[in-house]
Amino acid sequence: MSRPTIHYSVIVPAYKENGNIRPLVTRIFNALRQYDSPVPADQVEVIIVDDNSRDGSVENVQSLQQEGYNVRIIVRTTERGLSSAVVRGFQEALGDNMLCMDADLQHPPEYVPTMLAALSPSSTFVLGTRYGKGVEMDKDWPVHRRIISAGARVLALPLTTASDPMSGFFGIRKEAFLKARGLNSQGFKIALDLLIKANVAPEAIAEVPFSFGIRAEGESKLTGKVMIKYLEQLAELYWYKFSGLLVVLFIFLVVVLVLLARSFLGALDSSQQHK
Ligand SMILES: Nc1nc2c(ncn2[C@@H]2O[C@H](COP(=O)(O)OP(=O)(O)O[C@H]3O[C@H](CO)[C@@H](O)[C@H](O)[C@@H]3O)[C@@H](O)[C@H]2O)c(=O)[nH]1
Numbered sequence: 001m002s003r004p005t006i007h008y009s010v011i012v013p014a015y016k017e018n019g020n021i022r023p024l025v026t027r028i029f030n031a032l033r034q035y036d037s038p039v040p041a042d043q044v045e046v047i048i049v050d051d052n053s054r055d056g057s058v059e060n061v062q063s064l065q066q067e068g069y070n071v072r073i074i075v076r077t078t079e080r081g082l083s084s085a086v087v088r089g090f091q092e093a094l095g096d097n098m099l100c101m102d103a104d105l106q107h108p109p110e111y112v113p114t115m116l117a118a119l120s121p122s123s124t125f126v127l128g129t130r131y132g133k134g135v136e137m138d139k140d141w142p143v144h145r146r147i148i149s150a151g152a153r154v155l156a157l158p159l160t161t162a163s164d165p166m167s168g169f170f171g172i173r174k175e176a177f178l179k180a181r182g183l184n185s186q187g188f189k190i191a192l193d194l195l196i197k198a199n200v201a202p203e204a205i206a207e208v209p210f211s212f213g214i215r216a217e218g219e220s221k222l223t224g225k226v227m228i229k230y231l232e233q234l235a236e237l238y239w240y241k242f243s244g245l246l247v248v249l250f251i252f253l254v255v256v257l258v259l260l261a262r263s264f265l266g267a268l269d270s271s272q273q274h275k
């Protein structure tokens, strides 16, 4: 009997995520096998893009394959980085509907069917948003991460109408992805780059609110260097979209935000010292 055609691909960038791979893959397919799933499980593949973690992820994926899960792992040895891993996964995907999600279960696997089903020829981008109605960040998400996330979001406001372009939980149709030229695959924020460079119209963006969890296992890879790369990426996108004038606006916004963050953290510090 011939295998069903793959219409949907779930791309998971992963670095040292061995402990999360099994729960992630099994929960994705469990969600797809529910009677009310809008997407048939046998039309879905999962692709893990791992940067040579050498932590048992490869063996783990092999045993999931033996159990019948349609999952494969690409191990990169000459390249590193979240965004470029996602781009690689999109290039290798068999499905026309492609979803990106983190390995660490901060993006709930149970949302995968809804996210995939939201993609269509007229809805070429789907964004899992943490700023929708009825959803929230996990209460244990640290204050400094909330501040960084809010600042990053404000800086992107002039670029897109999307409510959460920082989200790493998003999907894009293959034809829209292929339109994007000159992607910046440094850093973490590939959704933002795709929204701008694939020229996604506001009405083609579907938003799915979800509550952002906390990492199940292992450590976050967000470092100061990644934040600097984000600022560089923003400057490039401002230039790409508006050229000269708004780059000045961007620099102004960065300075205001840095000053606000410093005074907020200063106030927080002194209130803690007075306790
Ligand atoms: N292949 C590969 N994967 C990576 C790399 N760096 C990080 N990843 C993977 O990318 C995912 C997100 O990395 P985290 O380290 O968990 O990121 P985070 O700080 O929790 O950031 C999250 O929040 C952002 C929104 O504020 C999201 O943009 C981001 O995708 C992620 O969800 C994880 O699956 C992680 O293994 C890398 O260099 N290479």
Ligand SMILES: [Mg+2]
Pocket (backbone or CB within 6 Å): 102, 104, 106, 215, 220
């Ligand atoms: Mg994470």
